[in-house]
Amino acid sequence: MTANVAVIGAGPAGLVVSRWLLSQGLQPSIFEEGSSLGGQWTARLGRSGVWPGMHTNTSRILTAFSDLPLDGDLVFPSGTDILDYLHRYARLFELDSRIRFGVRVDAVARAGQRWVVSHDGIDEHFDRVVIATGRFHSAFVPPVPGLDTFAGSAGAITSYEYRGPSPYRDKRVLVAGCAVSALEVAADLAAGGADRVVVTQRRQRYVLPKFVAGVPSDHRMFTRYGALADEALPAAEIDRQLKEIVVESAGSPEQYGAPRPAESLFAAGVTLNQNYLPAVAEGSITIRPWPQAVDGPTVKFGDGHTQEFDGIVFGTGFTLSLPFLADDVRATLNLDAGKFDTDRHTFHPDLPGLAFMGMWDQSGGYFVPLELQARWIAYTWGGMIAPPDHAQQREAVAACHSLGPRKTRMNLAAITFARAAGVEPRLENWPGLRRALLFGPLAPSCFRLEGPDALPAAAARFAREAAAFGAITDNDLTGRERSYWSDVEQARAQAHPTVSGK
Template sequence: MTIIQHPDAVAVIGAGPAGLVTARWISAQGFEPVLFEAAAQAGGQWNAASPLSATWRGMRTNTSRVMSAFSDLDHAEGTPVYPRQEDMLDYLQTYAARFGLSERIRWRTRVERLEKAGGAYLVTSRGEGGRTVERFARVVVATGRYIAPSFPEIPGCGGFTGVLGASHTARYDGGSVYRDRDVLVAGCSISALEIASDLALSGARSVTACYRRQRYILPKLIAGVPTDHVMFTRAAALAGEVLPPEALAAGLKAKVTAVAGTPDQFGAMRPDDNIFAAGISQAHAFLPLVAEGRIAVRPWIERIEDRLVHFADGSAREFDAILFGTGYRLSLPFLSEDIAAALGLNETQIDLCDHTFHPDLDGLAFVGFYDLVGPAFPVLELQARWIAYAWGGAVAMLGLEALQERLAEARARRNGPKAVAMHEMALLFARNANVEPDRSRWPELERALLFGPLSPTSFRLQGPDSLADAPARTRAAAGAFGAIRSPELSQEERALRDLFGRPATRVA
């Protein structure tokens, strides 16, 4: 077997958003990225032609254009507040071209195995030229968290006889095929609620949504301001570091219900009083469509008999189709047995230090393998910068003892909530990369930094790779849509700022 040696290159597995932004930043640190991409073009989930894409015709992002971008490139003028799938694909391909990444991508090349080989890694891939084995000192896995649909175990599900069958929302491609049909959408994730809404607006005869628990549901816009500009802020993250869970839950519930009401007000089910126990989802049209009677809501499925679905409340109805919006399992089938064992990998969990490194796997990093609540692009970029800076020497790599300590913390959280809020994750990676701005250095930006969106450019104010125009762009992002009109803090905001002066625990 001939092994091709790449002593100075870094293998990046995946050319979606995570892989592209990682390649951009490790290249800036002097490494030569080699990207492996199974599809014929970059884009990951946003490449609708990829068999692993879960996008559908007419799909829009659930995060605003400001928060669906990286710090080096804004969306093209005229892009909607919530970009379309094709806008996101154009954006990512423009980003790849700007940083010379396209010529470094092996198209239609699937990685079949990643294994340790002494102090390096062997990457076995199969492309149009056949099977290749290459040796890299460093590897980044960026294949995506949401590629392997997860189906629940429901008695009788395999015998469902509806004419359009039962499938996962990952295979949904628009509402036209469901016109004049009775459709059940199972799940309360963003995609499940958005697809239920799309079906109701696309001519389905009836749409029913069912789920195990009722989440609180936010719209995409709050008084004309994108929800991610209001909910995912530094203030929210810093409050989480100093306030007890009970106070956090009460404050979050008060904020959510003040701007969005509670689902039972619209005719949906009543959520748990504790908002952390209930959870939060987002869909702009779902609750109004419930209120109009265009979407019915039921508790979870008890069993299925032919076309008849029995629900936990004793009701039953026949359906032509069932769409399961029930999440995704972790899928990294190319990892060797020893790497998978070291990571404690299963369908829901991977043990990593700060979601990125492992003390027993030097030279291997993972990007994007977390259930993230909120905008992903700023978080992916910060994680990529931390990896690049740690490997390139711009910041100190965590020592073995620190890696082991943080890995132990991750393992201790195995049975806890899997989802992590965007603002918490962003601060974690920004601090690790030494790019979280010191607010005392930016008094003119204090309100924008605390109560504006956690925009990508707000992490280019200081530290490695700071930008001269970052202050102006940070101010513009905070002022977009009229969210932050004045630099002056209100009395309530001053009180919160003073609260953040207390000693904080490390964001996990």
């Protein structure tokens, strides 16, 4: 009997997991609260943090799935382009007819060996459930004394509610936060006619432009080499190498007039943004320490400075919110304690038949790791690969619990899921693509080279994508690349002297 699967959410995660579930003969039914597919990319107020006119900060090649390239000349497509892409993807795999629009799921609970999905007073039973509702819907606003008294004419909102600079023209705006949403909003306001833009932050991050010397930064920052090095080299060396990429690309923030960040990039953090630091350098954006208090329109900062504002926008991140999960499921995952105890963000051994998509926090684009996570789920449930070992799963869950919520990088997530799905390409099988596989972009095509669902045309496509912006045009490592890779090979050989590395 064919297993039926409830997929909660029709954004990128829900669509890609449904495509791969179908490939394994499972039958997904997609529940979508909104009136159209696309998730965040619908740009609908209250359901999306994407504002009209916003462009991706991830490159076209890495903002696509392996079956359907994102065509066009734009390196960084608009939100409208991504929404159109998702509609084309859904049509390609005939997913539209499987989506139930306007259905709000009220509860997901266990029912013996199966699962029950409750909505509109109806209980439906499924063999399995995938939660793909996204983790960027519940904006977090840190407590600031007196914030509830703020009396600026434009009010205080979160970046999730921001819909462009027009309401802030000729107004004084405070943007709180130092991660990507805060810097994107601040740069948008500075270019969009705000009278004054002030960014308040607890610490100064390094800032990496999204495009440097004709190459998208996500092609340089999120490589397979970076994932292998992270496993083999000391953390201090990984920190040094990543900081080297960032500082060689953009310099350090204090060179633009921003505060000096911590020496360690891991301690300071890094944010991707093209226009923020230049706006600081020209005075379009001013930086202040974190607020101590708000009194009417006046904000007092940590340095004692006070200033009046017409509006405040908080770009201070999101909390994971899955209120429809039954209490026992929430307890197993430790959700109410602010954790998400899972095996590699996906399964829990005590919750058979339940899987999660896209619930981790990372820097870099989600499309590539989302597809790999979807393939892992589909291959496991479809019997293509062996299910995870329960003892190893419990070790992974315990490690997750011990570490708690933390941010990762796109390449680390992608390689984790690729290995779980059995689709990580081996270097020795692709001598002509060795440099591209190590130091080129982590394009979706490289995960169709071997393993389940390998494609004959994948090698040629990956070679084109690696060379698309001139970063990887041959197979000879540069001197720096050779030195870096030699250190990783030596460390891997010492750790596993009898096992040849991938």
